[in-house]
Amino acid sequence: MEKVQGEMEIERWERSEEISDAEKKVIQETWSRVYANCEDVGVSILIRFFVNFPSAKQYFSQFKHMEDPLEMERSLQLRKHAQRVMGAINTVVENLSDPEKVSSILALVGKAHALKHKVEPIYFKKLTGVMLEVIAEEYANDFTPEVHSAWTKMKTLIYTHVT
Numbered sequence: 001m002e003k004v005q006g007e008m009e010i011e012r013w014e015r016s017e018e019i020s021d022a023e024k025k026v027i028q029e030t031w032s033r034v035y036a037n038c039e040d041v042g043v044s045i046l047i048r049f050f051v052n053f054p055s056a057k058q059y060f061s062q063f064k065h066m067e068d069p070l071e072m073e074r075s076l077q078l079r080k081h082a083q084r085v086m087g088a089i090n091t092v093v094e095n096l097s098d099p100e101k102v103s104s105i106l107a108l109v110g111k112a113h114a115l116k117h118k119v120e121p122i123y124f125k126k127l128t129g130v131m132l133e134v135i136a137e138e139y140a141n142d143f144t145p146e147v148h149s150a151w152t153k154m155k156t157l158i159y160t161h162v163t
């Protein structure tokens with residue numbers, strides 16, 4: 001059957017966002033370096049996220065009133081969430097060759113955040129944007145344009161599946 005214009009646009013978009021096998025390898029290689037330092041990187045990502053988007057703190061009872069990044073850094077609730085975010089992304093990276101598993105992990109995260117924590121979906125886009133920014137800065141030597149492009153697809157994959 002003939003495809004209508006809209007369907008072709010969606011297909012083209014999905015193809016352009018597809019992560020190739022070579023890109024998956026690139027993501028897994030950079031991630032193994034990031035994850036070796038997961039506590040510090042996770043906390044840096046979350047602190048920058050809450051400093052740049054203070055309204056995102058509203059969901060966290062123990063630090064919603066904190067302004068000082070040094071105080072945030074000591075918050076156990078923030079550190080625990082950093083660990084959980086990094087752990088979930090690690091499971092996604094480990095399973096990149098299994099799209100169904102990736103979808104189900106991220107759908108579970110999305111469901112819990114929407115139903116239990118009542119998080120607005122836009123914050124996932126902002127958080128994954130900050131994640132890419134922080135790891136591209138901290139691992140600047142590894143971030144060639146190819147690595148950057150693979151990670152941009154990874155970022156899109158995370159927030160589109162979660163939301």
Ligand code: HEM
Nearest residue numbers: 056059060077084085088089109112113117119123124127
């Ligand atoms: C890729 C992004 C994220 C991942 C992988 C992630 C992962 C997790 C995980 C695994 C948990 C623990 C299980 C649960 O209670 O559901 C959790 C809890 C939570 N998340 Fe996230 N999260 C992400 C983004 C966000 C964002 C953007 C917000 C809000 C701005 C948020 C707010 C919360 C809250 C309020 C909790 C409960 C915290 C607590 O009980 O101390 N998460 N997250």
